[in-house]
Amino acid sequence: MSLDNDQYRELFIEEAKEHIECLTKSMLTLEKEPQNRDIINMLFRSAHTLKGSSGMMGYKDFQELTHKMEDVFDGMRKGNVPTPELITVLLECVDALSARLERIQKGLEGEIEVETLKKRLLAGITKPSPEGETKNEGTESNRIQENTLVKLDDNEKDALQKAKNIGEKGYYINLKFSDDCSFKGIRANMILSKISKIGEIVKTVPDKKELDEESLKQGFKLVVTTKIDEKELERCTQEVLEVENVKVTPIESLGEDKGQKTASMLGEEKTFCVGIENGKVTKVLSDVHSAQTVRVKFDQLDKLMNWVGELVINKIALLQATADIKNDGLKRITENIDRLTADLQDLVMQVRMVPVSQIFDRFPRLVRDLSLKKNKKIDLVMEGRDIEVDRTVLDEIGEPLIHLLRNSIDHGIETPSERWQAKKPEKGTIRLSAQRNGDHVIIEVEDDGAGIDPEKIKKAAIKKGFATEVELEKMTREQIINMIFLPGFSTAKEVTDTSGRGVGMDVVKTKITALGGTVHLETQLGKGTKTTIKLPLTLAIIQAILVNDSGQTFAIPTSQVSEIVRAKKSEVKSLGKTEAIVVRDKVVPVVHLHKVLGLECAAYEEDLELLITYLNDENSKIGLVVDSVVRQQDILVKSLSETLSGLKGISGATILGDGQVVLVLDVGQLVSKSKN
Amino acid sequence: MTSFDQQKTSREEIQMLTFSLDNVSYGVNVHQVREVKNFEGVTPVPYAPPYVKGVTNLRGEVIPVIDLRKRFGMEPKKGNEDNGIMVIVQDKHPIGVMVDSVMEVLTLPKNDIESNHSNLINDSSQAVLGVAKHDKDLIILLDLMKVVSKGDIQNVKDTTKGFQIQTQKENEDLTKEQ
Numbered sequence: 001m002s003l004d005n006d007q008y009r010e011l012f013i014e015e016a017k018e019h020i021e022c023l024t025k026s027m028l029t030l031e032k033e034p035q036n037r038d039i040i041n042m043l044f045r046s047a048h049t050l051k052g053s054s055g056m057m058g059y060k061d062f063q064e065l066t067h068k069m070e071d072v073f074d075g076m077r078k079g080n081v082p083t084p085e086l087i088t089v090l091l092e093c094v095d096a097l098s099a100r101l102e103r104i105q106k107g108l109e110g111e112i113e114v115e116t117l118k119k120r121l122l123a124g125i126t127k128p129s130p131e132g133e134t135k136n137e138g139t140e141s142n143r144i145q146e147n148t149l150v151k152l153d154d155n156e157k158d159a160l161q162k163a164k165n166i167g168e169k170g171y172y173i174n175l176k177f178s179d180d181c182s183f184k185g186i187r188a189n190m191i192l193s194k195i196s197k198i199g200e201i202v203k204t205v206p207d208k209k210e211l212d213e214e215s216l217k218q219g220f221k222l223v224v225t226t227k228i229d230e231k232e233l234e235r236c237t238q239e240v241l242e243v244e245n246v247k248v249t250p251i252e253s254l255g256e257d258k259g260q261k262t263a264s265m266l267g268e269e270k271t272f273c274v275g276i277e278n279g280k281v282t283k284v285l286s287d288v289h290s291a292q293t294v295r296v297k298f299d300q301l302d303k304l305m306n307w308v309g310e311l312v313i314n315k316i317a318l319l320q321a322t323a324d325i326k327n328d329g330l331k332r333i334t335e336n337i338d339r340l341t342a343d344l345q346d347l348v349m350q351v352r353m354v355p356v357s358q359i360f361d362r363f364p365r366l367v368r369d370l371s372l373k374k375n376k377k378i379d380l381v382m383e384g385r386d387i388e389v390d391r392t393v394l395d396e397i398g399e400p401l402i403h404l405l406r407n408s409i410d411h412g413i414e415t416p417s418e419r420w421q422a423k424k425p426e427k428g429t430i431r432l433s434a435q436r437n438g439d440h441v442i443i444e445v446e447d448d449g450a451g452i453d454p455e456k457i458k459k460a461a462i463k464k465g466f467a468t469e470v471e472l473e474k475m476t477r478e479q480i481i482n483m484i485f486l487p488g489f490s491t492a493k494e495v496t497d498t499s500g501r502g503v504g505m506d507v508v509k510t511k512i513t514a515l516g517g518t519v520h521l522e523t524q525l526g527k528g529t530k531t532t533i534k535l536p537l538t539l540a541i542i543q544a545i546l547v548n549d550s551g552q553t554f555a556i557p558t559s560q561v562s563e564i565v566r567a568k569k570s571e572v573k574s575l576g577k578t579e580a581i582v583v584r585d586k587v588v589p590v591v592h593l594h595k596v597l598g599l600e601c602a603a604y605e606e607d608l609e610l611l612i613t614y615l616n617d618e619n620s621k622i623g624l625v626v627d628s629v630v631r632q633q634d635i636l637v638k639s640l641s642e643t644l645s646g647l648k649g650i651s652g653a654t655i656l657g658d659g660q661v662v663l664v665l666d667v668g669q670l671v672s673k674s675k676n
Numbered sequence: 677m678t679s680f681d682q683q684k685t686s687r688e689e690i691q692m693l694t695f696s697l698d699n700v701s702y703g704v705n706v707h708q709v710r711e712v713k714n715f716e717g718v719t720p721v722p723y724a725p726p727y728v729k730g731v732t733n734l735r736g737e738v739i740p741v742i743d744l745r746k747r748f749g750m751e752p753k754k755g756n757e758d759n760g761i762m763v764i765v766q767d768k769h770p771i772g773v774m775v776d777s778v779m780e781v782l783t784l785p786k787n788d789i790e791s792n793h794s795n796l797i798n799d800s801s802q803a804v805l806g807v808a809k810h811d812k813d814l815i816i817l818l819d820l821m822k823v824v825s826k827g828d829i830q831n832v833k834d835t836t837k838g839f840q841i842q843t844q845k846e847n848e849d850l851t852k853e854q
Contacts, residue, residue, distance in 0.1 A: 310736050552720070597722040640721070640731065641769040643740040643824070647723050653731055653738040661719040661733050 012057050013105050014295070019046040020098050021361065024091065028364050031087050037077070044073040050097070056155065061111040062100055068118050069093055086124035091365070093117050156223070159202045160251060163225030168199070170251035171226065171233055176219040188220050191237055198236065199226025223251070298391065301352055308341075308348045309541055309636030310655075315341045316633060317657025349390065349538050356434045356443070357385035359398045363405060363432060370409045377426055378413055383433035389441050390538040396515055397443065397535065400508040404445040404531050405430065407505075412449030412529055422526065424448065439537055440517075446530040452523040454480045464489065479620065481521060485509040487672075513668050514651055516542055516559045542637060544654070544664065545611065546630040550594040554626075555635055555654055555664045556611065562621070564629055565610040572608070572625070581610065581623055588612065590623035596649070596670045613667045622671055637664050689785045692808075694815055695760065695775040698750055702775075703782070703808060703815040708764050712778050715741075715759035729774055734763065741772035742824055764820050771824055782815075784808055789817065 023046050026039045033039065047070040054062035069090065076082055082090075096112045103110050160170045177187065192208070195201055201208075205221040226233065230248040237246050315337055322334055360382050371378040389397075413419075413428035420426060431446040457480050461467045466486055467475070483489060487506040508531075512519045517535035536542065536559065543558040565583055572581050572590060580589045590610065594600070611624045635654040640647070649670035653663050692703035693712070718730030718741050727747040731738050741761060745752060753759075753776060760778035763770050791806040803822040808815040 306736075599722060638738045640738065641740050641771065643728060643742070643769075643771060644721060644724055644731070647721065649723070650721065653719070655733050655736060655738065659733050661731050661738055663719060663721060663731075 009057065009104070012053050013101060015053060016050055016097075016101050019050050020094055020101065022046050023094050024365050025361055027087055027090055027094070028368060030082060031084060031368075034082050040073060040076045044070060044077060047073055059100070059104065061114050062097065064114045065093055065097060065112055065117060068114070068121055072121055072124075083124065086121070089117070089120045089124045091369075093121070156202050159200070160223070160225060163200065163202075168225045168227050169229075170202070171222075171224050171230060172249045172251055173222040173224065173233065173237065174219060174245075174247045174249075175221075175237060176245040191220070191222075194236055195222065195224055195226070195233075198228055198233075199224050301391070305348055305352060306636070306638075308345055311341050312345055312541065312634060313636055313655065313657055320657065345541070352390050352392075352538070353388035354391050354394055355386050355388050356394065356441075359394055359401065360385050360432060360434070362398075363401070366402065366405060367409065367430065370406065371413075374409060375415060376409065376413050376428060377416055378409060379427055379429045381429060381431045383431065384435050387434040387436055387441060388537075389434075389535070393441075393515060393535055393538065396511060397533070400511045400533070401432070401443070401445065403505070403508050405432070408445060408447040408449060408529065412447040412451075414450050418450075436537075437534075441535050441537055443533045443535065444530060445533075446528065448528040451525040451527055451529055452481060452484070452521075453525055457481065457483055460489065481523060484521070485519070510669070513560075514666060516557050518559075541634050543632060544635045545632050546656075546662065547593070547609070547611070547626040548628045548630055549626045550597075550599040552599070553630065553656075553660070553662050554593070555662050556624075556667060557651075557664065558632060560613050560667045561611045563612045565612060565623070567608050567610050569608055583610075583612065583623070586621075588621050588623045590625050591671055592625045593670075611667075613671075624667055624671070635662075635664070689783055690789070691781055691783050692815075692817065693762065693781050694779040695762065695777060696779060697744055697748065697776050698753075701779070701810075701813055701815045703817045704762070704820050705805075705817075706781060708820050710763045710765050710770065713761050713763065713772075715761050715774060732761075732772060734770060734772070737770065739763070739770045739772050741774050743774050744823070745774075745776075747823065762820070764824065766821055766824060773820060773824060782810060784810060 023043060026043050026046070030036060030039050030043065047066050051063055051066040051070055054066060072080075072086070072090065096117060100110070100112050163170060175191070192201060192204070202223040202225060204223075224233075228236075230250055234246050234248045237248075319334060319338065322330055363382070364380055367378055367380040408430050413430070414422065414424075416426045419428065429448050431444070433444045433446075435442050454477055458472050461472065461480075461483055462469060466483060466489065472480065484505045485508075489506065509519050512533055512535065515535055517533060520532040520534070521529065522532070523529040544555040545558055545561055545564070547554050547556060567581055572579050578589055579591075580587050582588070608625050608627070609629045611626065611629070612621050613624060635656075637652040637654055639652050640650065644650075649666055651664050651666040651669075653661055655661055691706045693706050693709050694701055694703045696702070713734070716732065718732045720730040721728060721740075724730070724740075727743055729741040729743040729746075732741050733739075743752075759774055759776065761772040761774050762778060763772050765771070788810065789806045789808045803819050805817040805819050808817055
């Protein structure tokens with residue numbers, strides 16, 4: 001049965017992604033706790049589900065590999081102790097699955113090279129250790145209990161539900177052949193053909209195709225739907241000789257809260273997902289029934305957000321338009337609309353919030369692989385995984401965080417012998433933490449590695465022509481350190497395939513600034529480095545200052561402006577090529593907005609306004625000269641379409657209450673552009 | 677040019693929206709145009725490609741507006757009064773295309789369309805799908821998707837500069853490359 005239907009495919013992809021994520025995560029735990037049965041069981045279940053659903057979709061290679069993995073996990077359940085090598089191979093299998101899944105999603109061809117992976121899996125399996133065998137017995141009862149349950153996937157549940165709708169009943173049949181009985185396969189097939197005359201077979205364990213002596217030793221389980229009652233069904237199956245033990249249980253409900261057994265029988269997969277989604281790998285049976293959730297496409301959420309943003313902006317326009325009208329009735333209405341839109345906005349924001357663990361949980365794998373490659377010993381400690389941020393923010397911070405982590409692994413943490421010499425614990429620690437701070441989320445990446453040497457930065461800066469020795473002399477230590485955020489600056493001695501290509505930190509900086517956030521770096525030679533990223537919780541609606549310049553209106557995110565200063569034209573002094581102004585006894589270099597935008601200066605008035613903005617750090621301020629500041633207001637940032645993508649200094653556009661389109665500027669990019 | 681071919685075989689006639697640029701008529705398959713709106717001003721975008729007139733508000737969506745004259749390397753028109761904007765959708769993103777004026781929807785039999793136009797128009801970008809005869813006019817059929825796509829700007833520019841000369845001289849055989 002191949003359901004090559006887009007809708008099913010989408011469902012399959014989504015479900016498979018969750019399972020693949022779970023596999024990776026569980027495998028890393030397993031590496032630390034090779035005998036954790038809960039984890040092994042979870043791995044087994046995930047592989048099993050993947051096997052089932054991929055088979056249904058007709059992805060044979062996917063099915064085959066997951067089947068093999070399932071076998072390996074089954075071996076672990078029987079007491080095989082996984083070696084680190086085996087886990088590495090298994091992780092590679094997961095990678096192959098995930099790559100294949102991506103291809104499926106994009107509609108590309110290319111199957112998994114199952115055979116090679118299979119061979120390597122086989123090579124990786126060790127013989128069961130004697131210790132493992134005793135373990136096995138201890139948990140035998142556990143296993144039997146589990147075996148009495150048959151897991152049903154969604155399609156099978158559907159079949160049950162359909163049968164129920166047309167007045168048929170679902171039954172769960174557990175039968176056992178006597179031990180010395182021969183031709184179990186044939187007998188099982190006889191039972192199947194008998195039942196298929198009186199009802200529908202939804203599922204069998206073992207699978208119909210695998211009915212042989214060996215698999216049937218454990219017994220034979222069926223889920224069927226039929227009109228006849230359980231007594232009749234029992235009698236019918238016992239007609240087959242040498243069936244020792246038959247137990248027929250009606251399936252009462254499908255996931256409703258009746259019947260503990262059915263709930264665990266049918267709800268297992270779901271429970272499991274809920275458990276993972278909450279960031280805890282625990283089974284919370286009751287949650288399956290109480291927390292009802294609906295899957296919504298991100299697309300639709302984005303649209304919803306967009307419309308609500310639109311509504312907020314129109315609300316602002318309405319409030320402005322009616323501000324001068326004295327009418328109590330109207331006032332009440334506008335107040336209500338004000339409140340309702342605010343509530344709606346809050347709710348939509350909440351709906352879009354996802355825990356950072358969605359990104360964080362990919363990192364243990366990354367750190368593991370990289371540290372193995374680099375022969376370093378590194379512990380990744382994660383804190384605040386349950387902190388929630390807007391999905392758009394989360395989507396964007398993955399890449400910068402990977403950069404930071406790679407930097408820490410590549411250049412931060414020293415090799416064990418270096419650490420030994422420095423009298424540090426052999427194992428380095430990278431701490432990744434998230435915390436809420438008002439409307440912001442603060443993410444820190446901290447390592448206890450070698451730190452950044454300002455002298456090295458100085459040398460690199462001179463070599464690469466970023467600064468002269470004289471200039472460096474005047475710089476503070478912080479300013480020097482902050483030079484690593486400059487484009488094209490990299491202090492790494494060796495170029496690795498992961499970092500050190502000179503694109504590291506400026507990418508981080510650019511990305512975070514584009515998100516309306518800030519990056520701050522602290523480092524102590526020999527002690528370690530800490531990078532602090534501060535981000536707004538949500539991106540879509542931001543506070544912005546509307547300014548006028550050269551007859552055009554622009555929006556500048558408030559987060560990029562530290563203060564607004566009024567000045568006279570005559571106060572701007574020329575310093576050769578550049579201009580500067582004295583603000584509270586400090587010289588601040590200035591740039592004119594129309595100049596950086598390449599616009600013609602329409603009216604150069606005597607009265608100017610100066611937006612002071614910080615560039616790399618608090619010590620390097622720069623003033624942006626505009627004709628006038630209009631006001632401050634919430635704006636909904638919309639991205640410019642493909643045709644206009646990649647324009648430096650323009651991060652998007654917004655529509656004001658009167659329908660006017662206004663460009664949203666990125667001051668940092670504009671200024672650095674004007675410097676080049 | 678496949679889209680037109682498919683149209684032809686299935687229905688024997690095609691519907692196209694015609695517009696003018698410098699008194700030359702152009703046509704575009706109606707399926708490529710989502711809507712037509714009047715030009716109501718744009719917000720210029722600094723450092724945008726020169727053929728991008730700016731961005732405008734289409735019912736709450738910010739869409740770029742491409743100036744087809746600039747795209748084709750023509751002189752700017754004096755005054756923007758009657759300009760029309762055709763909204764097309766490329767990869768789900770709407771794009772406005774500004775022309776001198778949007779004229780009418782014509783239904784033409786496929787026999788009136790000459791797709792072998794290589795001796796009429798020098799078209800390396802393949803943005804020209806054919807030349808249609810209508811009354812005594814010639815209408816150049818364009819694939820707007822190709823015209824607005826970010827790549828081969830140069831090609832389109834060269835090509836359509838070519839249209840002008842060649843259509844004015846009508847069937848005169850011009851084969852030399854630009």
